[in-house]
Amino acid sequence: MVPAPSSLWQAWLDEVHGGFWQQAILDSLSHYSLGLLVGSVFGALLGLLCGMVAVVDGLLEGVVRLLRPVPGLAWVPFAILWFGLNMAGATFVIAISVFWINFYAAYAAVRGVDPEFYELAAAFGHGGFWGRLFKVVLPASAPGLMAGLRTGLGQGWMSVVAAELFGVPGIGARMMQASSLLATDVVVVYMLTMALLYALTDFLFGFVSSYVLRWQP
Amino acid sequence: MSVTDSVACLEDVGLSHDGGQTFILRHVSLSLLKGEFVALLGPSGVGKSTLLRVFMGLSNPTEGQVTEASQSAAGVAAGQREAGKRRAQALVFQDARLMPWRSVLGNVMFGLEGLALTRKEKQARALAALRLVGLEEAAERWPRRLSGGQRQRVGVARALTVDPDLLLMDEPFGALDPITRSALQDELLKIWQQTHKTVLFVTHDIEEAMKLATRIVVLSGSPAGITGELKVEAGQKDPHSSAFKIYTARLRAMIAGEADPGGAPYWHSAEI
Numbered sequence A: 001m002v003p004a005p006s007s008l009w010q011a012w013l014d015e016v017h018g019g020f021w022q023q024a025i026l027d028s029l030s031h032y033s034l035g036l037l038v039g040s041v042f043g044a045l046l047g048l049l050c051g052m053v054a055v056v057d058g059l060l061e062g063v064v065r066l067l068r069p070v071p072g073l074a075w076v077p078f079a080i081l082w083f084g085l086n087m088a089g090a091t092f093v094i095a096i097s098v099f100w101i102n103f104y105a106a107y108a109a110v111r112g113v114d115p116e117f118y119e120l121a122a123a124f125g126h127g128g129f130w131g132r133l134f135k136v137v138l139p140a141s142a143p144g145l146m147a148g149l150r151t152g153l154g155q156g157w158m159s160v161v162a163a164e165l166f167g168v169p170g171i172g173a174r175m176m177q178a179s180s181l182l183a184t185d186v187v188v189v190y191m192l193t194m195a196l197l198y199a200l201t202d203f204l205f206g207f208v209s210s211y212v213l214r215w216q217p
Numbered sequence B: 001m002s003v004t005d006s007v008a009c010l011e012d013v014g015l016s017h018d019g020g021q022t023f024i025l026r027h028v029s030l031s032l033l034k035g036e037f038v039a040l041l042g043p044s045g046v047g048k049s050t051l052l053r054v055f056m057g058l059s060n061p062t063e064g065q066v067t068e069a070s071q072s073a074a075g076v077a078a079g080q081r082e083a084g085k086r087r088a089q090a091l092v093f094q095d096a097r098l099m100p101w102r103s104v105l106g107n108v109m110f111g112l113e114g115l116a117l118t119r120k121e122k123q124a125r126a127l128a129a130l131r132l133v134g135l136e137e138a139a140e141r142w143p144r145r146l147s148g149g150q151r152q153r154v155g156v157a158r159a160l161t162v163d164p165d166l167l168l169m170d171e172p173f174g175a176l177d178p179i180t181r182s183a184l185q186d187e188l189l190k191i192w193q194q195t196h197k198t199v200l201f202v203t204h205d206i207e208e209a210m211k212l213a214t215r216i217v218v219l220s221g222s223p224a225g226i227t228g229e230l231k232v233e234a235g236q237k238d239p240h241s242s243a244f245k246i247y248t249a250r251l252r253a254m255i256a257g258e259a260d261p262g263g264a265p266y267w268h269s270a271e272i
Helices: A005-018 A020-052 A054-067 A072-083 A087-111 A115-123 A129-140 A142-164 A171-180 A184-212 B048-056 B076-082 B104-110 B119-132 B148-160 B178-195 B206-212 B242-256
Strands: B006-015 B025-033 B037-041 B063-068 B089-092 B166-170 B198-203 B215-220 B225-231
Touching (some): A005 A020, A005 A184, A020 A054, A020 A087, A020 A129, A020 A142, A020 A184, A072 A142, A087 A142, A115 A129, A129 A142, A142 A184, B025 B048, B025 B198, B025 B225, B037 B048, B048 B089, B048 B166, B048 B198, B089 B148, B119 B148, B119 B178, B148 B166, B178 B206, B198 B206, B206 B242, B215 B242, B225 B242
Parallel strands (some): B037 B198, B037 B215
Antiparallel strands (some): B006 B063
């Protein structure tokens, strides 16, 4: 049952008039941005640390292997158990799915840093951990970090649906309600809304990324 | 020449990466005197760069001792380094090794980060170093926009800006085309005459060593040791002179590890 394009416009207007559309976007946006922030920051930090410090890498290797294949959706019951059916639970699910993308992006980026830059840093008095981190690792792995963040932006929107699947209010929850009432036009309205939001965040991030990486050809 | 003129000194240095099983360097003694331009000549892969890194403090010798300027040479310069405004040594890499994420000026200023200077002072010093290598107007450019010769000039500026007692250069012009190389050699000589830096210049090119250096030290063998050294006077620098040809022949013999054919004064570093 595919809704006619004309019915989408009416469905959207109804959602806007009822205030549901604006509220759903606001709710989802707050889950999304917080989850994205937490997942990206922790993922990238841990990835950097594992990439730089062999001891940490060795210690966490097993845990990483164990947790990595767990899909974001599988965390939903735990999110409900630990945080409840609320904003924190939804944020957690989004953060988890973004975390791994940034973890691996950062890890690979650090491993890809040309070791000759470490020698350069040491030659000019920055051979310590912090010198290496700030003078070499962060700038040199910026392209990989930015690619991870960008992939996470998309993955984050995808997991918004999973995070809100069980009733935390937002776009995903609204979609679930509509689909249970077979209101496919409303479902499509929110699908398009999400696509638009993703396009917008990706577009904006493009500016940030090209500014940070302006040294690249 | 007294010991106090020495800027840096290696005494009976040996270097091994496997705890003394096999040595890369063995029994190397070399003293660098203030203001001299020493070329470290030897075949590729013999350990010249390794020796440079021992001087730089990037590799710790397994045997022997490294004495640095601060312990021997007194004066205002060393006092200022204690105040954190200079560095004892600076290294110019073979591949320029510029950070692509920094502008030309940013790359030169990298040498100064961590020194007790204000941002303004750092910028002024970096610009002065760029002026010295003739790249002041390229300060805001990205390294990828530079030619090979220009990149190497930035590498030289980065080393000069820290005002080092000892300038270490690891085959800096080896990867350049002959025309650019010759131009940069001339410029380096000009800078050396202006700044009176002590230079240790690694090369495997006999002509380059003859053109630049006041003293040539030959590193050869396995484990590598100093197989001979020559002082080069102005009269011997003309490639068409017979003195130049004799010197070149002697250096070839030293590199090959053969007996010195003789023909001019000859020292072993231990005798200095």
